[in-house]
Amino acid sequence: MSQVSPKIGFVSLGCPKALVDSERILTQLKVEGYEIVPSYQAADAVVVNTCGFIDAAVQESLDAIGEALHENGKVIVTGCLGKRSELIREAYPEVLSISGPQDYASVMSAVHTALPPQHNPLLDIIPDTGIKLTPKHYAYLKISEGCNHRCSFCIIPSMRGDLVSRPVDQVLLEAEKLAKGGVKELLVISQDTSAYGVDLKYAEREWRGKAYRTRMTELCQGLSELGVWTRLHYVYPYPHVDEVMPLMAEGKLLPYLDIPFQHASPRILKLMKRPGNIDRTLERIRNWRTAVPDITLRSTFIVGFPGETDAEFEELLDFLREAELDRVGAFAYSPVEGARANDLPDPVSEELKEDRLERFMAVQAEISAAKLQRKLGRTLTVLVDEAGAQGAVARSSADAPEIDGVVHITDGQGLKPGQFVQVVVEDADDHDLHARLAQPLLKVV
Ligand code: SF4
Numbered sequence: 073m074s075q076v077s078p079k080i081g082f083v084s085l086g087c088p089k090a091l092v093d094s095e096r097i098l099t100q101l102k103v104e105g106y107e108i109v110p111s112y113q114a115a116d117a118v119v120v121n122t123c124g125f126i127d128a129a130v131q132e133s134l135d136a137i138g139e140a141l142h143e144n145g146k147v148i149v150t151g152c153l154g155k156r157s158e159l160i161r162e163a164y165p166e167v168l169s170i171s172g173p174q175d176y177a178s179v180m181s182a183v184h185t186a187l188p189p190q191h192n193p194l195l196d197i198i199p200d201t202g203i204k205l206t207p208k209h210y211a212y213l214k215i216s217e218g219c220n221h222r223c224s225f226c227i228i229p230s231m232r233g234d235l236v237s238r239p240v241d242q243v244l245l246e247a248e249k250l251a252k253g254g255v256k257e258l259l260v261i262s263q264d265t266s267a268y269g270v271d272l273k274y275a276e277r278e279w280r281g282k283a284y285r286t287r288m289t290e291l292c293q294g295l296s297e298l299g300v301w302t303r304l305h306y307v308y309p310y311p312h313v314d315e316v317m318p319l320m321a322e323g324k325l326l327p328y329l330d331i332p333f334q335h336a337s338p339r340i341l342k343l344m345k346r347p348g349n350i351d352r353t354l355e356r357i358r359n360w361r362t363a364v365p366d367i368t369l370r371s372t373f374i375v376g377f378p379g380e381t382d383a384e385f386e387e388l389l390d391f392l393r394e395a396e397l398d399r400v401g402a403f404a405y406s407p408v409e410g411a412r413a414n415d416l417p418d419p420v421s422e423e424l425k426e427d428r429l430e431r432f433m434a435v436q437a438e439i440s441a442a443k444l445q446r447k448l449g450r451t452l453t454v455l456v457d458e459a460g461a462q463g464a465v466a467r468s469s470a471d472a473p474e475i476d477g478v479v480h481i482t483d484g485q486g487l488k489p490g491q492f493v494q495v496v497v498e499d500a501d502d503h504d505l506h507a508r509l510a511q512p513l514l515k516v517v
Pocket of ligand 1: 219220221222223226227228229263264
């Protein structure tokens, strides 16, 4: 008699790090014989992986839990908001279980209690790389959990704990499997990629018969052997970041750095308790651009941090004009429950925060648009994300998925996701490029 697999619905909220947690839980569920279903009605129970980073995310997570309870009734909550279980219990006392981020064991034990597994050895074989929530051709590669810094606006360390790095051989093995499984772009993520391996004292491990230290530079050297795009996120401007420039100049690592500067005024950065020293940042950026003229620099900033004066805001705008960053995200400061920055004096009024955010974005929009205009007529290699009757949407080395711009290929109808092609840029708007194939596709008759 055939067994019926218990069915689980899954709601994944939050950042790429939470997405990686979701992928791990989904993989484990599948290994144990659970079926993942796409609707509340078809599910026997629902797992909600929550985010608790800012107040808006908390509300979104609470709403998602409420919806799952209403539509299904059996709900297991995990993720960052799980660290604030009292908040969830107060709103929804009927949830079956609450656990924090990376607590896969608690999620699985709650699932076992609600729906005992019915293991069937004939169930689908799970690929070595697990279940991925991103499209087949790119994957997030999480190299560590937690963070040793204590930025005053952030509660991640209290939710996720201190830095715990994955040994370099484990990360390289996972990356190798992903590349063998068809992934064309690896997105390295952590809370602080530059700090990778500090907790392991840069332990040496072996991969493909060669010694590598658990350290950012050596990790990048290993990843560059895989013949896929590797993109670095959440890098802090420490001196050793200079060490990866040669790999970028040789085309072995994408010429792209995502560096969350957050501000440019030394006093505000001190109040934020940010790692890294801003004093030499402009000089370092100049040196990177000399070594790798094509480098794309992305960053995020917070405006209206408590105590930010007009002069300090102007200092930030001056930095922006001088640094000419390619991609920039900005937020008006919003208090996060439990963050020490909430106790700082002289909060900036909502009106002033919004006004500064608008001015900040206007300055950056001009810079970004001018930088994109300089790409007109250039030939770029791009990775295709999707294609249809309107053409294809792809990304160049300058575009990380979800957060940056895209390249629209007007004659890309015959392309396939995951394909690398060369295009000639014909037009640009504030964020995106418009291009044609450098060589028309051959028509198969
Ligand atoms: S570096 Fe700062 S902002 Fe980033 S996770 Fe660590 S404490 Fe939070």
